[in-house]
Amino acid sequence: MAAKFISERNLKFLLYEVLDAESLTGFEYYQEHNCKMFDMVLKAAVKLAKDLLWPVFAEMDRNQPELANGEVQVHPSVRAIMKQFGEGGWITSRVPIDLGGEQLPHLIADACDYIFQAANYSATAYLGLTVGAAHLIESFGSQMLYDTYVPSMYAGLWQGTMALTEPEAGSSLSDITTMAEPTEEGYYLLKGQKIFISAGDHNGVDNIVHLMLAKIVGAPPGVKGISLFVVPKKRVGPDGRLVPNDVATSGVYHKLGYRGCPIVQLSLGDKNDCRGWLVGTPHSGLKYMFQMMNSARVGVGLGATSMATAAYYAALEYAKTRRQGRKVSQKDPKRPPVPIIEHADVKRMLLFQRAVVEGSLSLLMQCSKYLDLQLVLNSEEKEKYNLLLEILTPVAKTYPSEMGIIAISQGLQCLGGSGYCDDYPLEQYFRDSRIHPIHEGTTGIQAMDLLGRKVLLQNGRALSLYGEELQATITAAEKFAELREFARQLRAALTELQAVTQHLLSIAQQKGPEVFLADATLYLEFFGIITIAWQWLRQGIAVQKAGPHAAAKADRNFYQGKMFTLRYFFGYELPRTMGLAQRLMNNDGLTVEMQTAFFND
C-alpha cells in the first residue's frame, strides 16, 4: 500500500507556517498541547489511515451494502474501523478532557479527519456522523440521554446519524411530517418515514442512534414546529438489554459512488412502538440540528478536498511514470517518449488540481482555526469568529465540492483511457465525489444561505469582517515584491465583490427577492474563487517568509511549487470572476421570467 493520498509536508506547511497552530497552545484551553504532540497525532493518523482505511478503499466500493434479513450488511472492516477509532480516542479527539476526550484543537483534529477521508471517505462517514450526533446530545441533551447513548457512541460501538430528510421533505425541511406524540412516561411515540439517511442502518455496530427531526402533535407549521429527538434503533429495556425500537429499514439505495457507506430508508412506528426522547425544548429542533449541520457542511468540504487530494496524487504519480509522446519543440520520433508530466497541458491539469486542492485545504484549516478561536476567546472576539464561520460555511462546503469534482475529472483525464477504467482509482473518486454538491444542503441551498442570509447577517457585519480579513492579508502581502501584483489583483477582486454585493442588495430593494436570489449560485461561485485567491495569497506570504531561507533542496522545490500554483490560481482561475461579475451585474430576471410551458416542445 505504497500509494500516496496526502502530503504531510503540505499539511504541516498549512498548520505551522500559514496558520501558526502553535499559537493555540497559548490559550488555557489548549495549554496541555504542543507542536511535538500535534506531530505525533498526525503521524499516528497517517499510520492508521494507511493500515486500516486505505487497504479497503476499493474493496468497500466493489462490495456495496445490501439489505438482508432486515439489516443492512456492510463490509466486515466497518466494525473493526469503528472499534479501533473508538479505542484509539479518535472519535473523542475534540471532546473536553473532563468528559474523557483528548481536547485537541479542531485545527489538528480536522487535519486528522482530512487524512482519514483521503484514505477512504466512505469509511470515515460512519465516524463523522457518530462524532456529530454524540456532540449534539452532549450539547443539548439531558444527562440521562448522555449517559444512555454517548459512551457507547464514543467507544465506536454504536452509530450516530442525522435523520432529517423525508420523501416529501428534502431541501425543504419545513415540510417534514414525521410525528411525535407525547406519552406520560416522558418519551414520545414516533411515526413517519425518513430517506437518504447515511449509515442509517448496518451490521458494523450494535446499535444506531438517530438524531431525528420530527413534529410534536399540534406543533406550529413550518420550521418553527420542528423538534429534535433521539430515536435509537434498539432501546435499552427495563433489564438493561437492548430491545427493538420499531425502527425498520425499508430500503438501501444503490448509488453512483460513496458505496462504502449505506444510505437507507427508515420506517418509524409501523407497530406504534417507536420511542423517541426529546432533545432540549420543543420546537427548537432545527436550531440544535444546525450545530451538527454546520459542522457537517464544513466536513463535506473537507471530505471533498480529501478525495480531490488523493485523486491529485494518483494522477501525479501516473504523469511522472507514464511515457507518451514528445515535447512539441522536439518531435523527432526517434527520440524516446517523455513522461507525460513534461507536456505543458498535463502540467496545467496538475497545477489546476493542486490549486483547487491546496487552496481548499487552506480555507478549511482556516475555518478550523476560527472555530478554535471562537471556542477560546472572550465574547466579543468569539462573535467575530462566529460570524466569519457563518459566512464562510457555505463557501467552505461548496467550493471544494464543486471544484473537487472538476479537479478529479482533470485527474482522470491525465490518465487518458486508463482513467476511465477501474484498474486505477480515479474513476471511483469521480463517482464518490459527485455526492458532495448534494448532501448536507445542495449547492443551490448553500447559495441562498450565503446571499439571502449570511451576507445580510447583522447588517452586513459578517461580510465586513470577511473583507477585513482579506484586507489584512493584502496588506501583509504587499511587503513582498513577489506578491505585490497578486495583492493588487486580490484587492481589485475584493472591490468587485463589494460592488457586486451592493448592486445585488439594491436589486433586492427594487425587484424583490426572486430576482435578487436568482443568480445566488453564481454569486457563491464568484465569492468562492475570491476566497481561494485569498488563501493562496496567505500561503504566498508564508512561502516568502520561509522560502528564501530554505536550505534543503526539497524545501526549495516545495516553495517553488507553491509559488507556481499561486501564479496558476491568479492567472487561470481568478479571471473567471470577470464573466461571473458581468452576469451578476445583469439582473434581467431571465430565470424568473422563464415559464414552465416554454420548456415544452
Added chain:
Amino acid sequence: MAAKFISERNLKFLLYEVLDAESLTGFEYYQEHNCKMFDMVLKAAVKLAKDLLWPVFAEMDRNQPELANGEVQVHPSVRAIMKQFGEGGWITSRVPIDLGGEQLPHLIADACDYIFQAANYSATAYLGLTVGAAHLIESFGSQMLYDTYVPSMYAGLWQGTMALTEPEAGSSLSDITTMAEPTEEGYYLLKGQKIFISAGDHNGVDNIVHLMLAKIVGAPPGVKGISLFVVPKKRVGPDGRLVPNDVATSGVYHKLGYRGCPIVQLSLGDKNDCRGWLVGTPHSGLKYMFQMMNSARVGVGLGATSMATAAYYAALEYAKTRRQGRKVSQKDPKRPPVPIIEHADVKRMLLFQRAVVEGSLSLLMQCSKYLDLQLVLNSEEKEKYNLLLEILTPVAKTYPSEMGIIAISQGLQCLGGSGYCDDYPLEQYFRDSRIHPIHEGTTGIQAMDLLGRKVLLQNGRALSLYGEELQATITAAEKFAELREFARQLRAALTELQAVTQHLLSIAQQKGPEVFLADATLYLEFFGIITIAWQWLRQGIAVQKAGPHAAAKADRNFYQGKMFTLRYFFGYELPRTMGLAQRLMNNDGLTVEMQTAFFND
C-alpha cells in the same frame, strides 16, 4: 417506455427551419429524396430507438461485458440490434444507391444517429464503428477486400473496429510497434498488442473486422511509417468457411460507464498466424485512418450531445413533477410546495442544459450539412466546406464532450439525492459521458489540432472562412430588432477571437511552439463558446422568421423557449470568454517553466 430522450420538434426545427434540409434535394446526388421522406426516416428512427434500444439502456449497463471462453460475452440484445439495423438499411444509410445503400444526406443520417445514441449510446457504438470501418474499406481498399468484408458488415453480421491504440502508443500514434511482415501470398503477418479497442471482440456478431494500424518491417520511423490493414478475427479459409486468424482477446476493461459496449485488449500473432491485408499503399495508413477518425470525432460530439439531451429530458421531467419548497417570495409553509421547476435556480440549471444540448446539436447538424455540401458541390466550393469541417472538427468533438458532462451533472443536481441513485438514469449518463473527452483523441489532442494545425491551415484560410460564416450570421441577425444586441455581442466575440489568435501567432514567432501551444486547451474552450453562440444566433434568426407567424400555442411556447435559451447562452455562457481571453493574452510560460521537481513535496 414512455420516457422522452429527444425532441422531434427541436430536431425538425434545426433540420428544416435553421438548416433548410430541403435545399439538399436540389442537388442531383440527393434528388431522389424529399422532406416527406426525411420525416418518414426520422419517424422510423424514433420508433426503432424506442422499441429496440431504449428498453435495454440500463440493462446493458448493469450486465457489463465479460471475457469467457476466450470471447467477450455481451448482452443478447446486441445481436438483435446489429441484425435489425443491418436489415433495416441503417448501416448503409449514407452508402450510394449504386452500392446498395440509401444515399441519404449525412444531415438526415446523422440526425437518426443522434436519435439512436440518445436512446442507448453503447448500443450504437457497435453500429457506428461498423459503418466507419466499412466505409474505409470502400474508400481505400481493393475490390477483393470490399467483396470479402463489406457486405457482411453492412448486413450487421460482422463487426468493424478501428484498432489504433497500443500499450505504449495512445495519444502518440507514431510509437506503435505492431509489425506487419509481407509474405509472398500477398497478405502480411501481424504481431503486436492493441488496447482500448471498442467492440474489439464480442459474441453478438459472427466475425470482427479490425481496421488496424501497423508498421511494415523496415518502415520509416514515426507516423510516416504507419500502414493500414484489414485484420479479421476470423479469416475466410480456402473452403470459404471462417477460420481463426490468431487474434486473441487478452482482456476486457471494467469501465466507469459506456458499459454496454466492451473495450478490449488484443494480442496479435501469438502463433505467427495472424494475417492482415494492406489497405491502399504502404505507409499511408494514418491518412486513410483519418477519414474514419474525423468522422468518429464528430460522431463522439454527436454522442455526447445525445447523452446530454436524454439527461436533460430526464431532469426536465423530474423538475416538472417533483414538488419541493416554495418560491422565495411566498415562503408561507401553509402554502403547498411548488414543482421545483418553478425555482429560478432549477430553471437556470435546465436552461444551461438546454443551451448546451441544443447549441451543440445545432453545430453538429451544421457540420453534417457542410459534409453534404462538400460531397455535392464543385471543387472550389467543396474545398471551402472541407476547410470549415477541418477547423470545426476539434470543436464539434470537444465542446459537446466537455460541456455535456457538466450539463449532465447539472441534470443530476436537479434530482438532488435521487440523481445520485440508480433509480433514475442520471447517474448512468454521468458515468457514460465521461468517456467523450478521452476517446478518439483527448481534449488536449483536439486543442493542439485546432491551434497547432487547423488555425494555421492554408495560411489561415480555414479560420477566415469560419469568420465569414459568423459574419454572415451576424449580418442576417442584425435585421431583427430582437437579435441586434446578440449580433453585436457575437461580433465583439469574433473580433476578440481574431485578436487572441493574432496574438498567439505572434507568440509562436517570439517564444516558439511550447509557449504558443501551452494554453491550446483554453483556446479550444474559448473558440467553442463563440462557435456555440454563433449557432444560437442562427437559431435566433429562424425563430424570428417563424415565431411572429406561429399560430399554434405550442409553437409560440417553443419559440419563446428558444429565445430564453438564446438569451441564457449570451447572458451566462458567452461572458466566460472574458476570463479565457485574459489568460490567453498572458503568455508568461507558466506551465512550460513549471518543473517536475516542483510537484514534489
